[in-house]
Amino acid sequence: STHPNQSAPPQAAADLERRLEVKLSERHARGIRPTTAGQALIAAARGATAGLQSAAESPSALQRGATGTLRLGAIPAASYTLLPPLLEVFCAEHPGVHLDVQEGAGTALLPMLQAGHLDAVFCRAPPSLPAGFAFTPLLADDVVVIGAASHPMAGKADVSLESLANSRWIMPTVNIEVRAIFDAVVLRNFPDAQFLMVSTVSVPVLDGLLQQGNAAT
Numbered sequence: 763s764t765h766p767n768q769s770a771p772p773q774a775a776a777d778l779e780r781r782l783e784v785k786l787s788e789r790h791a792r793g794i795r796p797t798t799a800g801q802a803l804i805a806a807a808r809g810a811t812a813g814l815q816s817a818a819e820s821p822s823a824l825q826r827g828a829t830g831t832l833r834l835g836a837i838p839a840a841s842y843t844l845l846p847p848l849l850e851v852f853c854a855e856h857p858g859v860h861l862d863v864q865e866g867a868g869t870a871l872l873p874m875l876q877a878g879h880l881d882a883v884f885c886r887a888p889p890s891l892p893a894g895f896a897f898t899p900l901l902a903d904d905v906v907v908i909g910a911a912s913h914p915m916a917g918k919a920d921v922s923l924e925s926l927a928n929s930r931w932i933m934p935t936v937n938i939e940v941r942a943i944f945d946a947v948v949l950r951n952f953p954d955a956q957f958l959m960v961s962t963v964s965v966p967v968l969d970g971l972l973q974q975g976n977a978a979t
Contacts, residue, residue, distance in 0.1 A: 835871035840884035932979040933961040
């Protein structure tokens with residue numbers, strides 16, 4: 763016999779297709795597969811589920827005896843250098859507070875801060891701040907070129923930009939301040955530059971890629 767609820771998922775999907783006016787799945791030789799729109803919806807649903815799981819972390823921590831939760835966001839540069847010593851001091855001074863730290867690009871973290879999903883964000887100074895928010899500089903920031911230990915210019919003093927012409931570059935992720943500087947300096951001076959087909963701000967990924975010969979970022 764057929765359980766009355768077995769038809770619920772297909773009916774729900776069909777209803778969603780009517781509401782969205784878009785096809786979410788299609789038949790093929792081996793059954794049914796999601797369309798491009800369906801794949802986007804699945805990804806969004808997974809993101810929402812992850813968000814719910816993250817939101818449930820704070821109540822779970824309170825049940826384990828935490829006296830409160832501090833939700834922080836950090837760009838990779840801050841999470842790698844600035845945040846660890848600060849967290850160590852904070853945990854020593856406030857042992858009962860649960861810290862929920864999320865890493866990401868400032869363009870993703872700042873909207874979460876504005877929406878009340880984060881309490882503070884460690885990032886570079888944004889172009890503008892909405893009412894009720896303040897930016898406090900913690901470290902002087904500078905732009906540098908990082909190269910592989912096996913790079914021909916590694917260990918040399920007074921390295922000029924021209925001496926890096928034969929490097930294989932790793933691009934910073936788009937829509938961050940460093941990418942704009944990279945485009946203005948590297949791309950303008952080396953229109954025929956070689957690239958590793960990767961753009962990232964992930965420190966572990968960069969660390970691994972910088973083991974590749976004459977790579978630089």
